[in-house]
Amino acid sequence: MKFEFLLGNLKINDRQLPRFIQRLVRKKLAIVCILALLVLYTCGIFAECVSPYGYTDQDYSSILQSPNSDHWAGTDRTGRDVLTRTLWGVQNTLILTVVAMLTGGLVIGVTLGLLAGYMGGKTDGVIMRIGEIFASFPDILLVIILAATLRPRILELARWVEDSTAIDGLVRTGIVDYFVVSFALVAFGWVGMARLVRGQILALREADYIQAARAIGASTKRILFFHLLPNCISVIVVTVSMGMGALTGTEIVLSWLGLGIQPPRPSLGTMLLGAGNIGTLRDTPWELLVPGIAAFIMVVAWNLLGDALSDALNPKTR
Amino acid sequence: MWIYIVRRLVWIPILLLFVSLVTFALGRFGPGDPVVVMLGNRYDESTAERLRDELGLNRSFVVQYGDYMWGFFKGDFGESLRFRGRPVRDLILPKMWVSAQLGFAALIISVGIGLPLGFFIATRQGSWIDPTSVALSLFIMSIPVMVIAPALLWVGCLKLSWFPCSGWGGFFDSRLVIPAIVMGVPGIAGMTRIMRASTLDVLGQDFIRTARAKGLSEWKVNSVHVFQNAMIPIVTILAFSCAGLIGGAFITETILGIPGIGRFAVDAIFDRDYPVIMAITLIGSIAFVIANLIADISYAFIDPRIRLN
Numbered sequence: 001m002k003f004e005f006l007l008g009n010l011k012i013n014d015r016q017l018p019r020f021i022q023r024l025v026r027k028k029l030a031i032v033c034i035l036a037l038l039v040l041y042t043c044g045i046f047a048e049c050v051s052p053y054g055y056t057d058q059d060y061s062s063i064l065q066s067p068n069s070d071h072w073a074g075t076d077r078t079g080r081d082v083l084t085r086t087l088w089g090v091q092n093t094l095i096l097t098v099v100a101m102l103t104g105g106l107v108i109g110v111t112l113g114l115l116a117g118y119m120g121g122k123t124d125g126v127i128m129r130i131g132e133i134f135a136s137f138p139d140i141l142l143v144i145i146l147a148a149t150l151r152p153r154i155l156e157l158a159r160w161v162e163d164s165t166a167i168d169g170l171v172r173t174g175i176v177d178y179f180v181v182s183f184a185l186v187a188f189g190w191v192g193m194a195r196l197v198r199g200q201i202l203a204l205r206e207a208d209y210i211q212a213a214r215a216i217g218a219s220t221k222r223i224l225f226f227h228l229l230p231n232c233i234s235v236i237v238v239t240v241s242m243g244m245g246a247l248t249g250t251e252i253v254l255s256w257l258g259l260g261i262q263p264p265r266p267s268l269g270t271m272l273l274g275a276g277n278i279g280t281l282r283d284t285p286w287e288l289l290v291p292g293i294a295a296f297i298m299v300v301a302w303n304l305l306g307d308a309l310s311d312a313l314n315p316k317t318r
Numbered sequence: 319m320w321i322y323i324v325r326r327l328v329w330i331p332i333l334l335l336f337v338s339l340v341t342f343a344l345g346r347f348g349p350g351d352p353v354v355v356m357l358g359n360r361y362d363e364s365t366a367e368r369l370r371d372e373l374g375l376n377r378s379f380v381v382q383y384g385d386y387m388w389g390f391f392k393g394d395f396g397e398s399l400r401f402r403g404r405p406v407r408d409l410i411l412p413k414m415w416v417s418a419q420l421g422f423a424a425l426i427i428s429v430g431i432g433l434p435l436g437f438f439i440a441t442r443q444g445s446w447i448d449p450t451s452v453a454l455s456l457f458i459m460s461i462p463v464m465v466i467a468p469a470l471l472w473v474g475c476l477k478l479s480w481f482p483c484s485g486w487g488g489f490f491d492s493r494l495v496i497p498a499i500v501m502g503v504p505g506i507a508g509m510t511r512i513m514r515a516s517t518l519d520v521l522g523q524d525f526i527r528t529a530r531a532k533g534l535s536e537w538k539v540n541s542v543h544v545f546q547n548a549m550i551p552i553v554t555i556l557a558f559s560c561a562g563l564i565g566g567a568f569i570t571e572t573i574l575g576i577p578g579i580g581r582f583a584v585d586a587i588f589d590r591d592y593p594v595i596m597a598i599t600l601i602g603s604i605a606f607v608i609a610n611l612i613a614d615i616s617y618a619f620i621d622p623r624i625r626l627n
Contacts (some may be wrong), residue, residue, distance in 0.1 A: 133333060278475075295465060299462060304453060
């Protein structure tokens with residue numbers, strides 16, 4: 001939410017999209033960010049092929065080893081390779097954040113923002129008030145409450161489905177965890193997007209070409225998705241980029257609290273929790289290093305990219 | 319102006335009603351029976367039933383909710399389920415005080431350094447200082463707390479032994495340093511960015527050119543015209559930061575062993591201690607909503623254009 005203020009005075013002309021890409025390419029930092037994200041995410045997605053170890057492989061002949069040529073990031077107290085587990089953690093974070101962004105940010109947030117901005121009146125009031133309720137829960141307490149109270153319910157449901165149908169292994173695959181976490185993230189993530197899109201629509205609603213479209217009898221759906229949506233793309237792009245940084249952070253917090261992907265599947269949050277207590281810090285400080293850097297790179301790259309995008313799209317600062 | 323304030327005031331109770339209903343419903347219909355948690359391995363059907371009766375947990379939802387809210391407005395937040403017989407108010411007030419002190423220390427760091435820095439950077443537009451510091455501030459803001467807190471602990475306590483490793487000893491205790499840095503430094507970056515953006519916005523406006531044109535000294539232009547107007551949006555941010563003081567920071571508090579409200583809230587969520595969860599969520603929301611209101615009203619007072627709309 002921190003960035004809403006900065007985005008507030010963003011008025012963007014989308015006809016200049018190719019030039020905007022040129023300007024973005026000129027920003028070296030943005031390119032570095034894109035590359036860093038690509039490399040990290042690719043390694044995460046192909047974690048199984050990239051790493052010679054499995055994430056649960058315990059090698060008792062090499063426990064608590066500091067980084068060396070066999071284990072680039074060292075091993076933990078059961079001899080598991082820290083780098084391998086980090087990559088799998090990145091994969092989990094990637095899946096969860098992308099799912100939450102697609103459903104919460106793009107589908108729910110953009111649609112509600114479009115509706116609220118264009119319809120105005122009661123629709124606008126109801127949508128924005130609901131958003132305000134979501135936003136008035138203290139910080140991410142809502143996400144924690146949701147994740148903590150929903151998980152057992154959904155687990156029950158999954159068990160019931162397993163028992164009463166032929167579908168098997170729902171609980172074992174951990175699909176439930178993915179569902180719970182993305183649901184909690186979605187509840188948290190749509191409000192910011194809806195507000196920004198609404199703001200943009202409010203400015204565009206009275207534009208001549210929208211009136212023209214209305215005059216020739218275009219349907220509301222057509223006006224919303226063919227005329228208004230394309231003109232919000234730049235706001236959406238910036239919000240997605242910064243939102244991905246925020247979502248990544250929230251996902252790590254959730255799994256840090258033990259509400260995310262459950263062990264034995266590795267997640268960055270649980271790894272950081274394990275590495276962060278004073279005993280582990282004293283014995284094996286390297287356990288913090290690689291997962292910490294991976295988490296940091298994901299958050300910082302999205303944020304810097306979002307910043308560069310908003311610069312490149314904002315005619316005021318050109 | 320007054321109509322505006324009244325309209326905002328009317329909306330607040332409705333907002334809080336929804337927040338309390340959602341929290342209460344999530345707590346009651348969510349899984350995990352507090353009675354089971356309380357009894358532990360002494361659980362048997364008849365004791366559980368008696369305890370439920372005693373706590374009023376088998377009354378209807380509406381009655382329980384109404385009863386709770388009535389107590390809440392009289393300043394009675396109920397009794398904790400985890401610490402039997404201890405009123406929630408006595409449990410959470412000292413913890414809030416700890417979190418507020420910590421938050422205040424962090425706020426001093428971020429405002430004291432961030433505001434002047436942001437102003438300075440904005441007046442140096444066009445030199446290398448500006449883009450570098452903007453990128454740097456985002457860089458610092460993006461470090462996850464659960465990475466930086468252990469990292470500082472490792473450096474400051476294990477390697478250099480400058481500070482004790484964890485715990486709390488009040489505002490003037492060396493144990494405050496690490497948590498205040500962990501919470502305050504990202505704040506510096508945030509403050510700097512916001513102050514810079516706000517100052518730039520003011521610098522580009524006509525009345526600044528007029529002030530220069532009528533021959534005011536550069537210092538006078540900066541201090542009176544630019545700085546004062548740039549502070550308008552900052553007021554909002556500061557109001558929110560003050561609301562955040564009560565909320566605590568559960569990650570920092572947990573890692574660094576500080577007995578604050580954030581850590582207590584998370585423990586309460588896991589132990590299904592409904593009265594505590596309710597009280598913390600409600601107080602947090604009230605603080606947040608009121609901060610929001612104060613910010614909006616002060617906006618309207620400072621900037622006449624908002625008032626007239």
